Amino acid sequence: MGGSGISGDIIKIILSDEVKVPIWVNKGYSIPSFVDRGTLCFAVSYSGDTEETLSCFDQAVRLGCPIISIASGGMLESAAQKHGMPLIKIPGGIQPRSALGYLTLPILIALQKSDIIANKMEDIEETIKLLKDKAKKLSLSRPCEQNGAKGLSLKLFGRIPVVYGSDGPTAVAALRWKCQFNENAKIPAFWHVFPELNHNETVGWELLENITENFYLILLRDEGEPERIKRRIEITRSLIEDHFGDVVEVWAEGKSKLTRTFSIIYFGDFVSAYLAVLNGVDPTPVHRITLLKKKLAESS
Amino acid sequence: MGGSGISGDIIKIILSDEVKVPIWVNKGYSIPSFVDRGTLCFAVSYSGDTEETLSCFDQAVRLGCPIISIASGGMLESAAQKHGMPLIKIPGGIQPRSALGYLTLPILIALQKSDIIANKMEDIEETIKLLKDKAKKLSLSRPCEQNGAKGLSLKLFGRIPVVYGSDGPTAVAALRWKCQFNENAKIPAFWHVFPELNHNETVGWELLENITENFYLILLRDEGEPERIKRRIEITRSLIEDHFGDVVEVWAEGKSKLTRTFSIIYFGDFVSAYLAVLNGVDPTPVHRITLLKKKLAESS
Numbered sequence: 001m002g003g004s005g006i007s008g009d010i011i012k013i014i015l016s017d018e019v020k021v022p023i024w025v026n027k028g029y030s031i032p033s034f035v036d037r038g039t040l041c042f043a044v045s046y047s048g049d050t051e052e053t054l055s056c057f058d059q060a061v062r063l064g065c066p067i068i069s070i071a072s073g074g075m076l077e078s079a080a081q082k083h084g085m086p087l088i089k090i091p092g093g094i095q096p097r098s099a100l101g102y103l104t105l106p107i108l109i110a111l112q113k114s115d116i117i118a119n120k121m122e123d124i125e126e127t128i129k130l131l132k133d134k135a136k137k138l139s140l141s142r143p144c145e146q147n148g149a150k151g152l153s154l155k156l157f158g159r160i161p162v163v164y165g166s167d168g169p170t171a172v173a174a175l176r177w178k179c180q181f182n183e184n185a186k187i188p189a190f191w192h193v194f195p196e197l198n199h200n201e202t203v204g205w206e207l208l209e210n211i212t213e214n215f216y217l218i219l220l221r222d223e224g225e226p227e228r229i230k231r232r233i234e235i236t237r238s239l240i241e242d243h244f245g246d247v248v249e250v251w252a253e254g255k256s257k258l259t260r261t262f263s264i265i266y267f268g269d270f271v272s273a274y275l276a277v278l279n280g281v282d283p284t285p286v287h288r289i290t291l292l293k294k295k296l297a298e299s300s
Numbered sequence: 301m302g303g304s305g306i307s308g309d310i311i312k313i314i315l316s317d318e319v320k321v322p323i324w325v326n327k328g329y330s331i332p333s334f335v336d337r338g339t340l341c342f343a344v345s346y347s348g349d350t351e352e353t354l355s356c357f358d359q360a361v362r363l364g365c366p367i368i369s370i371a372s373g374g375m376l377e378s379a380a381q382k383h384g385m386p387l388i389k390i391p392g393g394i395q396p397r398s399a400l401g402y403l404t405l406p407i408l409i410a411l412q413k414s415d416i417i418a419n420k421m422e423d424i425e426e427t428i429k430l431l432k433d434k435a436k437k438l439s440l441s442r443p444c445e446q447n448g449a450k451g452l453s454l455k456l457f458g459r460i461p462v463v464y465g466s467d468g469p470t471a472v473a474a475l476r477w478k479c480q481f482n483e484n485a486k487i488p489a490f491w492h493v494f495p496e497l498n499h500n501e502t503v504g505w506e507l508l509e510n511i512t513e514n515f516y517l518i519l520l521r522d523e524g525e526p527e528r529i530k531r532r533i534e535i536t537r538s539l540i541e542d543h544f545g546d547v548v549e550v551w552a553e554g555k556s557k558l559t560r561t562f563s564i565i566y567f568g569d570f571v572s573a574y575l576a577v578l579n580g581v582d583p584t585p586v587h588r589i590t591l592l593k594k595k596l597a598e599s600s
Contacts, residue, residue, distance in 0.1 A: 001495065001496060001499045002496070002498075002499025002500055005496070005498070005499070016332065016333060017333050018333065019333065019334070020333055020334050020336075021334050022322045022324060022332065022334050024322060027495075027496045028467045028495060028496070029467070029495070029526065029528060029529075030467070032316065032322065033316060033317050033318065033319065033320055034319070034320050034321050034322050036320075051528075052495055062527075082553075094362075112420065119390070126326075141442075152600055158508070159508075159510060160511055167328045167329070167330070168320075173580075177498040177597065178500070179499075179501075181504065182500045182501050182502075182503050182504035183500055183504075185507075186503055186504065186506040186507050187506070187507045187508050188504040188505060188508060188511075188512060188515075189504060191488050192368045193328070195327075195352055196301060196302070196305070196327045196328070196549050198302075198589065198592055199301045199302025199303070199479075200302055200303075200479040200482045200483055201479075201482050201484050202482075202585075202588050202589065202592065203482050203486055203488060203586045203588045204481065204482035204483075204486065204487055204488040205488060206486040206487070206581075206588070207485070207486050207487045207579055207581070208458070208460060208487050208488060208514075211460055211488075211511065211514045212488060214508075215488075222340060226329065228351075228600075229329075231596060232592070232596065235592055235595045235596065236364050236592065239588055239591065239592065276308065279344060279507055279508070281506075286503045287503075288358070288502050288503045288506070288539055288540075289498065289499065289502065289503060292476060292498055292502065292532070292535055292536065294537065295535045296528075296531060296532065296535065299531050
């Protein structure tokens with residue numbers, strides 16, 4: 001779920017050409033009916049206390065599935081220990097959405113060590129190197145003119161972002177940007193994906209311009225996009241851009257799919273954090289989620 | 301894709317407890333890497349000319365997959381004939397999104413005739429009976445006070461709908477409502493699903509109230525919701541409702557999953573059509589999609 005669940009979405013996209021079985025990202029209380037003892041399950045919950053994940057863990061245990069858990073502790077740690085299942089324990093004390101590397105890379109490495117996928121160390125090293133460079137370029141000390149994330153956050157101030165990606169790295173990045181705007185900047189944000197959005201949402205930007213002039217369209221781009229998708233993005237932009245306050249394109253960087261995915265996610269993370277500052281809110285706490293969990297706990 | 305693709309989303313939800321293999325709804329140009337000659341494929345395109353579907357059809361043919369096509373004609377019909385694959389030909393001349401029954405039920409019946417699923421005739425009859433009754437209740441001749449769809453469309457006039465469903469019939473209905481608002485009423489609309497939305501979007505309704513007061517929250521409800529989901533919906537509503545212009549709940553009707561899914565979809569179809577009338581637009585044509593396809597054809 002949420003900031004933990006998106007690790008599954010990333011893995012699904014990174015391995016989409018490589019793995020010859022369906023990778024199913026399960027967000028909810030129940031596991032699908034096709035799961036059986038031949039299904040390899042990853043239970044991913046940063047806190048280890050996400051009730052949906054714990055519920056799915058229990059169901060998978062009853063079916064006799066092999067389960068690899070990833071958590072910083074919590075009830076998932078205890079459940080894994082109780083059932084003698086492996087747990088990859090990651091450092092605690094941060095927000096789940098800040099732990100994206102910790103939540104994603106262990107899945108890749110576990111699959112690599114089991115010879116299910118090829119060695120990913122080169123891609124992981126490329127990613128870490130690129131993000132370290134990027135962290136400097138986007139750091140708080142850099143002024144707006146030299147800091148793309150600060151610059152974009154200024155443009156987004158007071159507006160609702162709509163983030164479009166396309167099949168591949170930018171699709172999961174669009175989802176992540178949306179969630180980071182929600183959780184860090186505490187604002188509404190929406191996302192969709194090419195080519196599917198050409199079959200519905202494209203028609204929606206016709207009326208209510210008085211409201212959508214307060215929206216900002218962010219197109220996440222990747223040089224690896226197929227030609228047909230590039231063309232769709234260009235045409236769609238020309239058809240709808242007048243209905244937005246403004247439009248910007250943000251491009252993925254790097255060679256491997258992993259790096260391209262994380263590069264564009266990382267940029268959005270900075271944008272959302274700077275936007276929180278502009279909004280005068282602390283990006284870290286998510287009071288509503290805490291309150292909701294408290295109220296849910298009272299009624300269980 | 302679009303109005304044709306949603307038939308796959310419906311089938312996935314209807315059969316989620318019954319079928320012991322993953323049902324994968326594929327929206328894009330490429331089929332997943334796990335597809336092989338043991339994968340049963342349905343190629344669904346109302347026009348038969350959807351380029352993404354044709355691309356996937358070709359890939360599946362090359363892999364030797366059995367493919368059942370559903371189309372009113374077009375290149376998919378020719379392709380199916382050329383490769384000696386079965387085609388379920390459905391009536392032409394309407395919009396894909398008006399053909400939802402034609403696009404969905406043949407998949408159920410094909411699976412039933414192949415003994416992959418139990419007989420669904422009772423559910424189909426329940427659905428048809430309920431929709432016929434509903435068509436009378438929601439008809440144009442009925443005044444607003446006696447016509448829930450007209451009443452809701454009046455409330456939505458000038459506003460952006462946000463539609464929330466939850467795992468099950470209301471999830472796919474929320475997607476459908478969003479798309480129908482886009483395509484029929486030509487307005488932006490957004491959707492999300494419990495419990496996942498509690499992990500991100502719930503925090504987004506904190507700031508920018510000056511914009512979101514023009515939004516309208518529609519909660520799609522189903523008596524089959526698990527208790528935990530019911531509780532989540534109630535708590536979430538109490539946390540976020542002040543940030544919307546208004547909130548309404550719409551409940552599914554009927555016994556079977558199929559009927560509950562179609563009942564709530566059907567109500568939304570009427571709401572979006574009445575909203576088009578209020579907006580002074582013809583709900584039928586989708587000029588932007590037509591224009592986009594023309595421009596894409598020019599560049600291929």
